[in-house]
Amino acid sequence: MINVIGLGYIGLPTALMMAAHGVEVIGTDYNKELVNTLNAGKTTFKEEGMDRLFDQAVDGGIKFSTEYQVTDIYIISVPTPYDEFSKKVDTKYVKAAVKSVMEVCTKGAIVVIESTIAPGTIDKHVRPIVEANGFTIGEDLNLVHAPERIIPGNMVYELLNNNRTIGADDIVIGEKIKELYGSFCQGEIVVTDIRTAEMTKVVExxxxxxxxxxxxxxxxxxxxxxxxxxxxxxxxxxxxxxxxxxxxxxxxxxxxxxxxxxxxxxxxxxxxxxxxxxxxxxxxxxxxxxxxxxxxxxxxxxxxxxxxxxxxxxxxxxxxxxxxxxxxxxxxxxxxxxxxxxxxxxxxxxxxxxxxxxxxxxxxxxxxxxxxxxxxxxxxxxxxxxxxxxxxxxxxxxxxxxxxxxx
The missing domain is CATH 3.40.50.720 (NAD(P)-binding Rossmann-like Domain)
Structure with missing residues (x-):
């Protein structure tokens, strides 16, 4: 089972796409009103092809919750604004999501950060949190960066057809996440290291x-x-x-x-x-x-x-x-x-x-x-x-x- 964290403009289409292609998915968001809307069978924003994708995902068994799930793969897709004064990425939402994952995840879980982040963010802000909470990276928890490549107005098409980048510490873990995204992505999926994946998205x-x-x-x-x-x-x-x-x-x-x-x-x-x-x-x-x-x-x-x-x-x-x-x-x-x-x-x-x-x-x-x-x-x-x-x-x-x- 995949737990997608954050059901906004990126997380929701990603969760729906995976569920529509045979992946067991539970989407999580702290916004109760948003979750209730989704559980009532309604999408939360307008996008060409979204309603049909939503129906396919529901048929595929997707569920929505305000609770983090006990599973082995998490996809974090939360906002990453920038600080207006320092111009640096504000990682508070990413860090909060990672902390919440560590409260429920199984040993060896993979945490995939889809949110766009600055080069070095995982090294500077995520790894220290994981280690401070007593987790050993590579054993208790694996980190991956898989930056999104979709744009409002053409999300469904781009999710299916855009090339993707997977950044991982371990090539085996990277290939596992590549296989997950390959369940629906028809574009080329490149596996590289985490900092390269971080930099590539920002450079684009x-x-x-x-x-x-x-x-x-x-x-x-x-x-x-x-x-x-x-x-x-x-x-x-x-x-x-x-x-x-x-x-x-x-x-x-x-x-x-x-x-x-x-x-x-x-x-x-x-x-x-x-x-x-x-x-x-x-x-x-x-x-x-x-x-x-x-x-x-x-x-x-x-x-x-x-x-x-x-x-x-x-x-x-x-x-x-x-x-x-x-x-x-x-x-x-x-x-x-x-x-x-x-x-x-x-x-x-x-x-x-x-x-x-x-x-x-x-x-x-x-x-x-x-x-x-x-x-x-x-x-x-x-x-x-x-x-x-x-x-x-x-x-x-x-x-x-x-x-x-x-x-």
Whole structure:
């Protein structure tokens, strides 16, 4: 039996996928309401293919509990935020989970940490806890790092098809966990040492963050000298070895916007490009606010209540608002506009989370004259005709209406 600890955006799909492929799974989370929802037969967030996967997992016998289980394999998938001051990974949730496992596990149990962690985290923070509690690593308890590689919006597909990395002290233990993930993963699974696995995951997300930062910095440069950044990127990408991304309003989610800080925090003075990229991407919500202010001035608009922000999620077609650029914009809006007056709408966010949030697209558009497109949901892509006659700031480069403003 596998005990999956943490049933959030990563742990739940992982538990469901294993159960759907014949593995006996019990998912554990301290959140009683979440566990009760799952036991009632409902998923806790929207994701393409999740409902079907959930049904398959239930048919496969998956169970959900607030209690840690007595078993020989644990998969820990709890949050790993970073400290805003030191920029180092905050390991409190991982350490708490490991401590709880040691209270119930059998001798020789394998603890797999799926949570993304900074290089050296297991050596610095996990091993000392295990040893301080009287466990001998390699005999009483084995440690493995198997970083997740999925993204909201395409979780089910990526769980099945993405390559995976397994980091272990012992190659035999690594191969055993590889076999477990191989029950559903059709991608290549590489077994390596723990620190390499830790570093690899952080490097992957940092690479993406740097690429995004380059596109965003180009947008700022081009805006300063009245050049079309989208046309420039389009032409530059005609070169066979160039692939510049599209600029956007900022970087959200719990991976790209967080993981690079682990390197900045652990390697001060060395992670210079990484730090510069983080600063550029974190500055984009403020840049969007500046563009809004410029456009309102150019069009003679003064009524802030007729301004609308489309999208609260951090990316298209998901209900995940973690580190959302829109939320960052709203938090900073008092510098230029009144954040309590602008209208906000997202078809995936059903509950009221911000002031003046509407829940119908037509009601939203009828209440505004100036719309800022912050997320490229399919809904708005299919409804562009409804934006005719409005002032549009398109931060995602999805609107082809004449007169649309870009970054």
């Amino acid at each position: 997300n940092t690479f993406r963050d740097i690429n995004i930062a380059y596109a965003n910095e180009l947008a700022k440069i081009c805006r300063s000298d009245d050049m079309d950044v989208y046309e420039i990127i389009k032409i530059a990408n005609m070169h066979p070895r160039v692939n510049i991304l599209t600029p956007g309003p900022g970087v959200g989610g719990h991976c790209i916007s967080v993981d690079p800080w682990f390197l900045v925090g652990d390697y001060p003075g060395l992670a210079n490009i990484v730090l510069a990229a983080r600063k550029i991407n974190d500055s984009m919500p403020e840049f969007v606010l500046e563009r809004m202010h410029e456009i309102m001035k150019d069009t003679g608009m003064t009524d802030v209540s007729r301004v609308g922000l489309y999208g609260l999620a951090y990316k298209e077609n998901v209900d995940d608002m973690r580190e959302s650029p829109t939320l960052q914009i709203l938090n900073s809006m008092d510098k230029h506009l009144s954040g309590n007056l602008v209208k906000v709408y997202d078809p995936y966010i059903k509950k009221d989370v911000v002031p003046n949030q509407l829940h119908d697209l037509d009601d939203f558009l009828n209440s505004i004259d100036f719309v800022v497109l912050l997320v490229g949901h399919n809904e708005i892509k299919e409804s562009m005709y409804k934006l005719k006659g409005k002032v549009v700031l398109d931060t995602r480069h999805i609107c082809e209406l004449e007169g649309t403003y870009g970054l």
